[in-house]
Amino acid sequence: MYKCIVIDDEELARALLTSYIDKLDFLEQIGSFENPLEAISLVKSETVDVIFLDIQMPNLKGTDFAKIVPASTKIIFTTAYSDYALEGYELNALDYLLKPITFERFLKAVDKLKTKTVIENKEVTDTTITIKSGYDLHKLQLQDITHIESDSEYVIFYTNSKKIMSHQTLKSLEKTLDATMFMRVHRSFIVNKTKVTSLKGRDLLLSNLSIPVSDSYYDKVKQELF
Template sequence: MNIRCLIIDDEPSSQNVLKSFIQKIDYLECVDVCNNALEALEFLKSNPIDLLFLDINMPHLSGIDFYKSLKNPPKVIFTTAYSAFALEGFELDAVDYLLKPFSFERFLKAVSKVKELNDYKIEYVFIKSDKKIHQLKIDDIYFIEGLRDYIKVHLKNNFLITYKPLKLMYNSLPKSTFIQVHKSFIVNKNKLDYLEGNVASINSNKIPLGEKYKKEFLDRFNL
Protein backbone atom coordinates (compact mmCIF):
# COMPACT_ATOMS: atom_id res chain seq x y z
CA MET A 1 0.00 0.00 0.00
CA ASN A 2 1.34 3.45 -0.92
CA ILE A 3 2.45 5.91 1.74
CA ARG A 4 0.32 9.00 1.14
CA CYS A 5 2.45 12.15 1.33
CA LEU A 6 1.68 15.84 1.67
CA ILE A 7 4.30 18.48 0.86
CA ILE A 8 4.08 21.71 2.88
CA ASP A 9 6.61 24.26 1.65
CA ASP A 10 6.43 27.88 0.50
CA GLU A 11 9.27 27.58 -2.03
CA PRO A 12 8.32 26.27 -5.52
CA SER A 13 11.86 24.99 -6.13
CA SER A 14 11.73 22.88 -2.96
CA GLN A 15 8.26 21.62 -3.86
CA ASN A 16 9.53 20.50 -7.26
CA VAL A 17 12.53 18.68 -5.80
CA LEU A 18 10.33 16.78 -3.35
CA LYS A 19 7.75 15.91 -6.01
CA SER A 20 10.43 14.58 -8.36
CA PHE A 21 12.02 12.49 -5.60
CA ILE A 22 8.65 11.08 -4.50
CA GLN A 23 7.86 10.05 -8.10
CA LYS A 24 11.01 7.92 -8.17
CA ILE A 25 9.86 5.72 -5.28
CA ASP A 26 7.08 3.26 -5.99
CA TYR A 27 5.69 3.11 -2.44
CA LEU A 28 5.27 6.89 -2.12
CA GLU A 29 2.29 8.90 -3.42
CA CYS A 30 2.24 12.69 -3.44
CA VAL A 31 -1.39 13.52 -2.67
CA ASP A 32 -1.05 17.31 -2.76
CA VAL A 33 1.20 20.32 -2.18
CA CYS A 34 0.39 23.17 0.23
CA ASN A 35 2.17 26.52 0.19
CA ASN A 36 1.79 27.17 3.91
CA ALA A 37 0.56 25.69 7.16
CA LEU A 38 -2.88 27.32 6.97
CA GLU A 39 -3.58 25.64 3.62
CA ALA A 40 -2.41 22.36 5.11
CA LEU A 41 -4.71 22.65 8.13
CA GLU A 42 -7.71 22.98 5.83
CA PHE A 43 -6.55 20.11 3.63
CA LEU A 44 -6.01 17.71 6.53
CA LYS A 45 -9.58 18.19 7.79
CA SER A 46 -10.86 15.82 5.12
CA ASN A 47 -7.81 14.05 3.70
CA PRO A 48 -5.96 11.29 5.58
CA ILE A 49 -2.19 11.49 5.14
CA ASP A 50 0.55 9.08 6.22
CA LEU A 51 3.57 11.37 5.90
CA LEU A 52 4.26 15.11 5.89
CA PHE A 53 7.27 16.70 4.21
CA LEU A 54 7.16 19.82 6.31
CA ASP A 55 9.24 22.96 5.86
CA ILE A 56 9.96 24.72 9.15
CA ASN A 57 10.52 28.35 8.15
CA MET A 58 7.22 29.44 6.57
CA PRO A 59 5.04 32.57 6.70
CA HIS A 60 2.03 32.85 9.05
CA LEU A 61 2.83 29.71 11.06
CA SER A 62 6.09 27.81 11.34
CA GLY A 63 6.26 24.12 10.55
CA ILE A 64 7.13 23.38 14.17
CA ASP A 65 4.12 25.26 15.55
CA PHE A 66 1.87 23.78 12.88
CA TYR A 67 2.90 20.23 13.77
CA LYS A 68 2.43 20.89 17.48
CA SER A 69 -1.14 22.06 16.75
CA LEU A 70 -2.23 18.75 15.21
CA LYS A 71 -4.21 16.51 17.55
CA ASN A 72 -3.37 13.28 15.76
CA PRO A 73 -0.40 14.12 13.56
CA PRO A 74 0.86 11.81 10.81
CA LYS A 75 4.54 10.93 10.56
CA VAL A 76 6.73 13.88 9.60
CA ILE A 77 10.04 14.54 7.89
CA PHE A 78 11.09 18.13 8.47
CA THR A 79 12.83 20.01 5.67
CA THR A 80 14.66 23.29 6.18
CA ALA A 81 17.72 25.31 5.22
CA TYR A 82 18.48 26.04 8.89
CA SER A 83 20.26 23.37 10.93
CA ALA A 84 19.44 25.21 14.17
CA PHE A 85 15.91 23.78 14.02
CA ALA A 86 17.04 20.14 13.95
CA LEU A 87 16.93 19.49 17.70
CA GLU A 88 13.40 20.82 18.14
CA GLY A 89 12.25 18.75 15.15
CA PHE A 90 13.55 15.54 16.66
CA GLU A 91 11.98 16.39 20.02
CA LEU A 92 8.63 16.16 18.21
CA ASP A 93 9.41 12.54 17.23
CA ALA A 94 10.12 13.43 13.62
CA VAL A 95 11.14 10.46 11.50
CA ASP A 96 14.00 12.49 10.05
CA TYR A 97 15.30 15.96 9.29
CA LEU A 98 16.46 16.96 5.80
CA LEU A 99 18.78 19.94 5.52
CA LYS A 100 18.33 21.76 2.21
CA PRO A 101 19.71 21.20 -0.35
CA PHE A 102 19.60 17.42 0.12
CA SER A 103 20.43 14.65 -2.32
CA PHE A 104 18.15 11.87 -3.53
CA GLU A 105 20.29 9.39 -1.56
CA ARG A 106 19.66 11.34 1.66
CA PHE A 107 15.96 11.58 0.83
CA LEU A 108 15.81 7.81 0.23
CA LYS A 109 17.41 7.13 3.59
CA ALA A 110 14.75 9.24 5.31
CA VAL A 111 11.72 7.68 3.61
CA SER A 112 13.12 4.17 4.12
CA LYS A 113 12.70 4.78 7.84
CA VAL A 114 9.02 5.55 7.26
CA LYS A 115 8.57 2.37 5.24
CA GLU A 116 10.12 0.31 8.02
CA LEU A 117 7.67 1.82 10.51
CA ASN A 118 4.71 1.19 8.19
CA ASP A 119 5.75 -2.41 7.59
CA TYR A 120 5.21 -3.11 11.27
CA LYS A 121 1.82 -4.77 11.04
CA ILE A 122 -0.94 -3.88 13.48
CA GLU A 123 -2.75 -7.14 14.25
CA TYR A 124 -4.96 -6.20 17.21
CA VAL A 125 -6.86 -3.27 18.68
CA PHE A 126 -8.31 -2.94 22.16
CA ILE A 127 -11.90 -1.80 22.67
CA LYS A 128 -13.44 -0.95 26.04
CA SER A 129 -17.09 -1.96 26.06
CA ASP A 130 -19.54 -3.19 28.73
CA LYS A 131 -16.92 -2.61 31.44
CA LYS A 132 -14.56 -5.03 29.69
CA ILE A 133 -11.51 -4.52 27.50
CA HIS A 134 -11.84 -6.58 24.33
CA GLN A 135 -8.86 -7.54 22.20
CA LEU A 136 -10.01 -7.63 18.58
CA LYS A 137 -8.14 -8.96 15.60
CA ILE A 138 -7.98 -6.35 12.85
CA ASP A 139 -9.38 -8.88 10.40
CA ASP A 140 -12.44 -9.46 12.61
CA ILE A 141 -13.62 -5.85 12.22
CA TYR A 142 -16.02 -5.42 9.29
CA PHE A 143 -16.82 -1.72 9.64
CA ILE A 144 -17.08 1.03 12.25
CA GLU A 145 -19.98 3.42 12.66
CA GLY A 146 -19.70 6.82 14.31
CA LEU A 147 -22.44 7.77 16.79
CA ARG A 148 -21.56 11.28 17.97
CA ASP A 149 -18.88 10.70 20.64
CA TYR A 150 -19.27 6.92 20.47
CA ILE A 151 -18.40 4.31 17.89
CA LYS A 152 -20.09 1.03 17.03
CA VAL A 153 -17.58 -1.62 15.97
CA HIS A 154 -19.32 -4.14 13.71
CA LEU A 155 -18.02 -7.71 13.76
CA LYS A 156 -19.33 -10.68 11.76
CA ASN A 157 -22.24 -11.58 14.05
CA ASN A 158 -22.28 -8.88 16.74
CA PHE A 159 -20.97 -5.43 17.63
CA LEU A 160 -19.30 -3.45 20.43
CA ILE A 161 -20.04 0.14 21.42
CA THR A 162 -17.37 2.29 23.04
CA TYR A 163 -16.80 5.92 23.94
CA LYS A 164 -14.33 7.18 21.34
CA PRO A 165 -14.59 9.70 18.48
CA LEU A 166 -14.56 8.13 15.02
CA LYS A 167 -11.57 10.21 13.93
CA LEU A 168 -9.48 9.02 16.85
CA MET A 169 -10.32 5.41 16.06
CA TYR A 170 -9.44 5.88 12.40
CA ASN A 171 -6.03 7.27 13.29
CA SER A 172 -5.25 4.13 15.29
CA LEU A 173 -6.07 1.74 12.43
CA PRO A 174 -3.78 0.60 9.59
CA LYS A 175 -4.63 2.64 6.50
CA SER A 176 -3.66 -0.33 4.32
CA THR A 177 -6.81 -2.09 5.57
CA PHE A 178 -9.31 0.59 6.63
CA ILE A 179 -10.70 3.54 4.75
CA GLN A 180 -13.20 6.22 5.71
CA VAL A 181 -16.08 6.26 3.22
CA HIS A 182 -18.47 8.65 4.97
CA LYS A 183 -18.32 11.12 7.85
CA SER A 184 -19.90 8.37 9.99
CA PHE A 185 -18.37 5.17 8.56
CA ILE A 186 -14.99 3.45 8.30
CA VAL A 187 -14.82 0.13 6.45
CA ASN A 188 -12.43 -2.78 6.25
CA LYS A 189 -11.77 -2.83 2.51
CA ASN A 190 -11.13 -6.58 2.64
CA LYS A 191 -14.72 -7.18 3.75
CA LEU A 192 -16.39 -5.42 0.82
CA ASP A 193 -19.00 -7.63 -0.90
CA TYR A 194 -19.93 -5.24 -3.69
CA LEU A 195 -20.36 -1.59 -4.60
CA GLU A 196 -23.58 -0.30 -6.18
CA GLY A 197 -23.90 3.40 -6.92
CA ASN A 198 -23.14 5.28 -3.73
CA VAL A 199 -23.61 2.27 -1.46
CA ALA A 200 -21.07 -0.32 -0.31
CA SER A 201 -22.32 -3.70 0.88
CA ILE A 202 -20.49 -5.45 3.72
CA ASN A 203 -21.91 -8.56 5.40
CA SER A 204 -25.43 -7.61 4.21
CA ASN A 205 -25.09 -4.07 5.61
CA LYS A 206 -25.57 -1.12 3.25
CA ILE A 207 -23.04 1.64 3.92
CA PRO A 208 -23.32 5.05 2.19
CA LEU A 209 -20.37 6.56 0.35
CA GLY A 210 -19.99 10.26 1.12
CA GLU A 211 -19.26 12.40 -1.92
CA LYS A 212 -15.97 13.80 -0.58
CA TYR A 213 -14.73 10.31 0.36
CA LYS A 214 -15.83 8.45 -2.77
CA LYS A 215 -12.86 9.29 -5.00
CA GLU A 216 -10.29 8.02 -2.52
CA PHE A 217 -12.37 4.90 -1.95
CA LEU A 218 -12.51 4.15 -5.68
CA ASP A 219 -8.81 4.91 -6.07
CA ARG A 220 -7.98 2.24 -3.48
CA PHE A 221 -9.56 -0.34 -5.78
CA ASN A 222 -8.21 1.25 -8.99
CA LEU A 223 -11.78 1.90 -10.16
Protein backbone atom coordinates in the same frame (compact mmCIF):
# COMPACT_ATOMS: atom_id res chain seq x y z
CA MET B 1 1.15 3.19 -0.67
CA TYR B 2 1.80 6.17 1.60
CA LYS B 3 -0.17 9.34 0.93
CA CYS B 4 1.97 12.43 1.38
CA ILE B 5 1.89 16.20 1.05
CA VAL B 6 4.63 18.79 0.68
CA ILE B 7 4.54 22.12 2.53
CA ASP B 8 7.25 24.66 1.70
CA ASP B 9 7.13 28.36 0.88
CA GLU B 10 9.86 27.92 -1.76
CA GLU B 11 8.59 26.77 -5.16
CA LEU B 12 11.90 25.14 -6.13
CA ALA B 13 11.97 23.15 -2.90
CA ARG B 14 8.43 21.90 -3.51
CA ALA B 15 9.30 20.94 -7.07
CA LEU B 16 12.39 19.02 -5.97
CA LEU B 17 10.51 17.02 -3.35
CA THR B 18 7.72 16.31 -5.83
CA SER B 19 10.26 14.95 -8.33
CA TYR B 20 11.70 12.66 -5.63
CA ILE B 21 8.25 11.44 -4.60
CA ASP B 22 7.38 10.67 -8.22
CA LYS B 23 10.37 8.32 -8.46
CA LEU B 24 9.02 6.01 -5.73
CA ASP B 25 6.04 3.76 -6.32
CA PHE B 26 5.18 3.48 -2.61
CA LEU B 27 4.58 7.26 -2.25
CA GLU B 28 1.55 9.14 -3.57
CA GLN B 29 1.55 12.93 -3.38
CA ILE B 30 -1.95 14.26 -2.76
CA GLY B 31 -1.10 17.91 -2.16
CA SER B 32 1.53 20.64 -2.40
CA PHE B 33 1.23 23.86 -0.40
CA GLU B 34 3.12 27.12 -0.11
CA ASN B 35 1.54 27.94 3.24
CA PRO B 36 0.79 25.46 6.05
CA LEU B 37 -2.53 27.19 6.74
CA GLU B 38 -3.69 26.07 3.29
CA ALA B 39 -3.06 22.43 4.21
CA ILE B 40 -5.08 22.30 7.42
CA SER B 41 -8.39 21.37 5.82
CA LEU B 42 -6.82 18.54 3.79
CA VAL B 43 -4.99 17.11 6.80
CA LYS B 44 -8.23 17.12 8.81
CA SER B 45 -10.44 15.69 6.06
CA GLU B 46 -8.19 13.03 4.54
CA THR B 47 -5.72 10.44 5.76
CA VAL B 48 -2.21 11.78 5.26
CA ASP B 49 0.55 9.32 6.09
CA VAL B 50 3.52 11.68 5.89
CA ILE B 51 4.13 15.41 5.54
CA PHE B 52 7.35 16.82 4.11
CA LEU B 53 7.34 20.01 6.13
CA ASP B 54 9.55 23.08 5.96
CA ILE B 55 10.15 24.76 9.31
CA GLN B 56 10.86 28.43 8.70
CA MET B 57 7.77 29.77 6.91
CA PRO B 58 5.66 32.94 7.15
CA ASN B 59 2.38 32.89 9.09
CA LEU B 60 2.98 29.54 10.80
CA LYS B 61 6.24 27.70 11.54
CA GLY B 62 6.43 24.08 10.53
CA THR B 63 7.17 23.03 14.11
CA ASP B 64 3.94 24.72 15.25
CA PHE B 65 1.95 23.13 12.42
CA ALA B 66 3.33 19.70 13.39
CA LYS B 67 1.71 20.05 16.82
CA ILE B 68 -1.81 20.20 15.35
CA VAL B 69 -1.72 17.34 12.84
CA PRO B 70 -3.08 13.88 13.81
CA ALA B 71 -0.68 11.76 15.84
CA SER B 72 -0.78 9.04 13.18
CA THR B 73 0.67 11.39 10.54
CA LYS B 74 4.45 11.16 10.28
CA ILE B 75 6.50 14.34 9.89
CA ILE B 76 9.72 14.68 7.89
CA PHE B 77 11.08 18.17 8.41
CA THR B 78 12.92 19.91 5.57
CA THR B 79 14.89 23.06 6.26
CA ALA B 80 18.06 24.98 5.50
CA TYR B 81 18.73 25.61 9.19
CA SER B 82 20.47 22.89 11.21
CA ASP B 83 19.62 24.71 14.46
CA TYR B 84 16.09 23.32 14.25
CA ALA B 85 17.14 19.66 14.26
CA LEU B 86 16.79 19.04 17.99
CA GLU B 87 13.42 20.80 18.13
CA GLY B 88 12.25 18.61 15.27
CA TYR B 89 13.23 15.40 17.02
CA GLU B 90 11.61 16.56 20.26
CA LEU B 91 8.36 16.67 18.27
CA ASN B 92 8.89 13.00 17.42
CA ALA B 93 9.63 13.74 13.79
CA LEU B 94 10.38 10.72 11.63
CA ASP B 95 13.41 12.47 10.14
CA TYR B 96 15.04 15.85 9.56
CA LEU B 97 16.37 16.71 6.10
CA LEU B 98 18.85 19.54 5.71
CA LYS B 99 18.70 21.45 2.42
CA PRO B 100 19.96 21.01 -0.22
CA ILE B 101 18.37 17.55 -0.08
CA THR B 102 19.90 14.79 -2.20
CA PHE B 103 17.77 11.92 -3.46
CA GLU B 104 19.96 9.46 -1.54
CA ARG B 105 19.24 11.26 1.74
CA PHE B 106 15.55 11.56 0.86
CA LEU B 107 15.41 7.80 0.25
CA LYS B 108 16.90 7.07 3.68
CA ALA B 109 14.20 9.21 5.26
CA VAL B 110 11.28 7.48 3.54
CA ASP B 111 12.81 4.07 4.27
CA LYS B 112 12.40 4.99 7.94
CA LEU B 113 8.72 5.46 7.20
CA LYS B 114 8.49 1.82 6.10
CA THR B 115 10.54 0.59 9.06
CA LYS B 116 8.45 2.51 11.59
CA THR B 117 5.24 1.16 10.06
CA VAL B 118 6.55 -2.40 10.38
CA ILE B 119 7.33 -1.81 14.06
CA GLU B 120 3.89 -0.32 14.76
CA ASN B 121 2.07 -3.16 12.99
CA LYS B 122 3.87 -6.09 14.63
CA GLU B 123 1.78 -8.82 16.22
CA VAL B 124 1.21 -8.51 19.96
CA THR B 125 3.37 -11.58 20.62
CA ASP B 126 6.35 -9.71 19.13
CA THR B 127 5.98 -6.55 21.20
CA THR B 128 7.13 -7.96 24.54
CA ILE B 129 10.22 -9.66 25.90
CA THR B 130 10.48 -11.93 28.93
CA ILE B 131 13.62 -11.36 30.99
CA LYS B 132 14.96 -13.80 33.58
CA SER B 133 16.55 -12.03 36.50
CA GLY B 134 17.67 -14.40 39.25
CA TYR B 135 14.63 -16.53 40.04
CA ASP B 136 12.22 -13.89 38.74
CA LEU B 137 10.69 -13.40 35.30
CA HIS B 138 9.86 -9.93 34.02
CA LYS B 139 7.82 -9.08 30.93
CA LEU B 140 8.68 -5.77 29.28
CA GLN B 141 7.15 -3.99 26.33
CA LEU B 142 9.90 -3.68 23.72
CA GLN B 143 8.81 -0.10 23.03
CA ASP B 144 9.46 0.79 26.70
CA ILE B 145 13.11 -0.27 26.56
CA THR B 146 15.36 2.74 25.95
CA HIS B 147 18.69 0.92 25.86
CA ILE B 148 20.55 -2.17 27.04
CA GLU B 149 23.98 -2.08 28.66
CA SER B 150 26.58 -4.80 29.06
CA ASP B 151 27.99 -5.39 32.54
CA SER B 152 30.54 -8.22 32.45
CA GLU B 153 28.49 -11.45 32.16
CA TYR B 154 25.23 -9.57 32.65
CA VAL B 155 23.11 -7.13 30.66
CA ILE B 156 20.94 -4.37 32.08
CA PHE B 157 17.62 -3.48 30.43
CA TYR B 158 16.65 0.16 30.96
CA THR B 159 13.22 1.76 30.72
CA ASN B 160 12.25 5.25 31.86
CA SER B 161 11.07 3.87 35.18
CA LYS B 162 13.26 0.85 35.99
CA LYS B 163 16.23 -1.32 35.15
CA ILE B 164 16.47 -5.10 35.15
CA MET B 165 19.68 -7.15 35.22
CA SER B 166 19.86 -10.50 33.46
CA HIS B 167 22.62 -13.11 33.28
CA GLN B 168 23.48 -13.19 29.54
CA THR B 169 25.83 -11.52 27.10
CA LEU B 170 25.06 -8.57 24.87
CA LYS B 171 26.30 -10.56 21.86
CA SER B 172 23.83 -13.42 22.39
CA LEU B 173 20.99 -10.99 23.14
CA GLU B 174 21.68 -8.99 19.98
CA LYS B 175 20.92 -12.07 17.85
CA THR B 176 17.42 -12.41 19.32
CA LEU B 177 16.34 -8.76 19.19
CA ASP B 178 14.36 -7.27 16.32
CA ALA B 179 16.90 -5.41 14.16
CA THR B 180 14.22 -3.01 12.92
CA MET B 181 13.87 -1.68 16.46
CA PHE B 182 17.22 -2.30 18.19
CA MET B 183 20.76 -1.53 17.12
CA ARG B 184 24.22 -2.21 18.56
CA VAL B 185 26.13 1.09 18.73
CA HIS B 186 29.00 0.16 21.06
CA ARG B 187 30.51 -3.02 22.50
CA SER B 188 28.62 -2.17 25.70
CA PHE B 189 25.36 -0.70 24.38
CA ILE B 190 22.30 -1.54 22.30
CA VAL B 191 19.76 1.23 21.77
CA ASN B 192 16.10 1.36 20.82
CA LYS B 193 16.11 3.16 17.46
CA THR B 194 12.73 4.76 18.10
CA LYS B 195 14.10 6.53 21.20
CA VAL B 196 17.02 8.23 19.42
CA THR B 197 16.61 12.00 19.10
CA SER B 198 19.98 13.18 17.78
CA LEU B 199 23.66 12.46 17.23
CA LYS B 200 26.11 14.88 18.81
CA GLY B 201 29.71 14.11 18.05
CA ARG B 202 30.19 10.49 19.09
CA ASP B 203 27.18 10.39 21.39
CA LEU B 204 23.60 9.37 20.64
CA LEU B 205 20.96 11.29 22.55
CA LEU B 206 17.87 9.47 23.75
CA SER B 207 15.97 12.43 25.20
CA ASN B 208 18.09 13.22 28.28
CA LEU B 209 20.29 10.10 27.98
CA SER B 210 23.68 10.08 26.28
CA ILE B 211 24.98 6.81 24.80
CA PRO B 212 28.51 6.58 23.33
CA VAL B 213 28.96 5.37 19.76
CA SER B 214 32.20 3.50 19.09
CA ASP B 215 34.28 4.07 15.94
CA SER B 216 33.40 0.64 14.52
CA TYR B 217 29.66 1.40 14.65
CA TYR B 218 29.69 5.12 13.83
CA ASP B 219 29.21 4.89 10.04
CA LYS B 220 26.41 2.33 10.42
CA VAL B 221 24.67 4.52 12.99
CA LYS B 222 24.78 7.55 10.69
CA GLN B 223 23.56 5.53 7.72
CA GLU B 224 20.64 3.79 9.45
CA LEU B 225 19.47 6.47 11.87
CA PHE B 226 20.31 9.71 10.08
